[in-house]
Amino acid sequence: MDVREANEEAQAVLDTVGKAVIADREFLETVLLGVLGRGHVLLEDVPGTGKTLTARSYAEALGLSFSRVQFTPDLLPSDVTGTHVFNEDTGEFTFNEGPIFANVVLADEINRAPPKTQAALLEAMEEDQVTVDGDTHPLPEPFFVIATQNPVEQEGTFPLPEAQIDRFMVKTSLGYPELDGEVELLERRRSRDTQSPDAEQVLTTDTVRTLRSVPESVRIEDELLEYVAKVARATREDRRAEVGVSPRGTQRLFETARAQAVLANRDYVTPDDIKRVAQPVLAHRLVLTPDATVNDVDKRAVIERVLDQVPVPTID
DSSP states (O other), X not given: OOHHHHHHHHHHHHHHHHHHSOOOXXXXXXXXXXXXXXXXXXXXXXXXXXXXXXXXXXXXXXXXXXEEEEOOTTOOHHHHHEEEEEETTTTEEEEEEOTTOSSEEEEETGGGSOHHXXXXXXXXXXXXXXXXXXXXXXXXXXXXXXXXEOSSOOTTOOOOOHHHHTTOSEEEOOOOOOHHHHHHHHHHHHTOSSSSOOOOOOOOHHHHHHHHHGGGGOBOOHHHHHHHHHHHHHHHHOTTEEEOOOHHHHHHHHHHHHHHHHHTTOSBOOHHHHHHHHHHHHGGGOEEOHHHHHTTOOHHHHHHHHHHHSOXXXXX
């Protein structure tokens, strides 16, 4: 599959998901960047904006298996990964897979689970495998986590540690729709018999695997590699950031920029690709100083300033 074919497949997925989810095209593209870039997505928004519908619609359009885990304070790691159960007929313990054994896993309200359960996702998200009672079990390929959290209600929640936040390739939000969008939501509901819409299947599992390999063939010039590194390093020098973007974040910016080039139907990366994905890829990786936090500094403002300050290379 070349870039042109990959772009056609990606646009078909976006069109299909857009028929089920009332959201900006840019938001839908950002979520798809996580699929193309072989990463995971964190959605932060108030309840009822369509986070769960987005995850399920992508799974349906991509032709992938889907599972939802509702995170609660009493959720155990084994509730996510699975556990060994004694089989009386054979006299042996057999492994019962947990809900994480799906292509697309929705970790709903991930910040409501205790740290021990949150940590159960770390190995899965980074290594595409889980270890239970000393036995390692590979996860399905492809494997993609969409996690959600509510930024408003903080009672009874456990904020994600920085090490886990860094595992998410992109972080984004839907926001409330415009008036026209909310009216369209009602019009769509009036024309169907079910409360939630369904998305048509566009791709197959094998096609998704092939699609995710296409960004690896996208070219990026040496000057842009240096630009990516300079942008990441500049976040560490901003006085408002106590901790800047890690080298892992630098690599994710590189990978996401190549995925963005595929969505733009190009086999090469431009500075605009890097700027387009910098906010959703880098902002959530910053740790602000106490003074910046007290002054309600927006992490996105830090990234915006960095993009303004770092010189953009000229590519012929």
